[in-house]
Amino acid sequence: MGSIPTERRKTRVLVFGSGGVGTMAAYALEDGGKAEVTAVLRSNFKEVLESGFTINSVDHGLIQSWSPSHIRNAMLNAESNSDPQPYDFIVVATKNLPDIPPDVASLIAPDVTPGTTAIALLQNGLNIQRPIIKAFPHNPVISGVPYIGAIEGPPGTINHVNHDRLIISPFYNGNIPREDSEGAARQFQRIYASCPNVTCIYEPRVEEARWRKLLYNASYNPIATLLRMDTSRMRASEFIIDELVRPAMKEIQATAREVSKVYLSDELIETIIRADNYKAFFRPSMLQDIIKGKLLELENIIGEPVREAQKAGVDTPTLKVLYSLLKGLQFQIKEAQGHLRVPESDEGLKYGMKQEGPDAKMERMEE
């Protein structure tokens, strides 16, 4: 495995996504001393090139004009092919938007050396590994479940408010030996954990870590987004927890058990319901996205759990309605961003006007 570096050189890591999660990962990896990081920057390339990152971190303190070993402009991505040396790891910390091109696989393809580069997905949700394994069947794929409150403010400025805790697991893949998948995951965990100020844990069972985080992400995130409401107000109302949040969590619990033999306890559900700091009136990431008019990361966070439940015959009435409503919000964000166009006339639409008989007229509904 080329992903095991010789003693002579540092591990070569390419980081995609330079928002909160990606930048803090790049920092931890370099701070640990075992990695040489190249960060691929998109929206903030110009600012970081000129004056580096400004990081205000609960773990690392205030860090000014910091840059990883190398930065690269995402817009010139194709040129990376000219780089002779392969990357040992590619860290993907972008938002996961399979419903909007380009997908993650085509984004990283120019930098993946077949059979060599291990791909670490520091992203939320279910089945994120599938398109990656399909595109790179002979490369190890690693799961990273991040617990880190890190948000980019102005371009190049990161505010990191909660301790960086990263849970690493292997995504197994029939095309390569299990020990190679495990070896790559363990090596990445060691490199990341060698930064003294962060917590990076290896968990053999990837499904457990992913379903556990979905308890929160598939319930509080969609409901907060639809209501444009912080999680403390939801708890103060009580009925939002009793009628929406807990039922959604119980449906994730039932689906995890049926689909992945992962057993999430009722006690864990009650703990997660109360996990946010009440006084912070916290707005989950998806709510922050819709307020900014950004696309919602909904397919892997709620779409895949709903589809897996359906296949397994698990009833998820709450999640299904929440998912369809979120798709309705996404539809409008896509329209606003020009990804789709709504016709001004209903000609040829599936739900265009009917030929109007008197009955149809009688049922005009405007109040």
Next chain:
Amino acid sequence: MGSIPTERRKTRVLVFGSGGVGTMAAYALEDGGKAEVTAVLRSNFKEVLESGFTINSVDHGLIQSWSPSHIRNAMLNAESNSDPQPYDFIVVATKNLPDIPPDVASLIAPDVTPGTTAIALLQNGLNIQRPIIKAFPHNPVISGVPYIGAIEGPPGTINHVNHDRLIISPFYNGNIPREDSEGAARQFQRIYASCPNVTCIYEPRVEEARWRKLLYNASYNPIATLLRMDTSRMRASEFIIDELVRPAMKEIQATAREVSKVYLSDELIETIIRADNYKAFFRPSMLQDIIKGKLLELENIIGEPVREAQKAGVDTPTLKVLYSLLKGLQFQIKEAQGHLRVPESDEGLKYGMKQEGPDAKMERMEE
């Protein structure tokens, strides 16, 4: 029944609510020549007192500085007791907000002459008659289901865009003879229908008219409100109709059949799905309310159908989630209007912070 007037005088009608529905009702009643209307005005009293209503109506044309026979300031309502003559009819065209005081019954109480005044509820939703019959057990109560696109713009200015079609039925009440309930309803229908430009129909089966309108109001209204989306975009998306609107309508259909033996056809559902004029990109009333930060009329439109379904053992998974989400929106509107206060600390809250063991800490969910 005192609600049957002598030939010598016009029928005395008091109209509560001077928005679109109430003002157009007041106009039709006076225009028909058989009624002498007193309108109780709240937000627009000053404007109407000074310069009357300005009405731009699809049925009546442009009408300027119009007033009913009498107007009264809602703020001085108690004084109405001094009026010696009883009202034959009270028309209630206010929004129905049982979750916010004052309720309709206490609003109209000073003007109801026991055993005499008939109360016509020109409001949407289910079970709106129950608190009225409870408060006035010996007065006839009349159902009015309005189909009229009439909205108040600036105070005293009404824009009326769809033909006024009003469906009148009796609400039966064990305390008074059925023929009295029917007589009062038929008399009101005659008085209203004597205006040549409107359509006012008598239907003996009140449940049918109410459930039929709920097909639209319990589906398009809540979904448009949660998505802040017009009904044409919903139809253009297709999946919003297939996954949310039609399922909600089918649940109303099933509940109407089980609870009221009212049979609403699938063909009617498909007609109502396409009923709005696509090119108008229509925003249902509840969506217009949330955009303006006004309280939502949700209890009788979706709360009661959900509760009736639950009692009857009808499964309404879509309506239940939509209802709970709408209550979450209403919670925030109530807070904004000062009807409730959200505590800054979680002390003593049902969903306050748990004593934190390491486990709880481990599950902090902020991303």
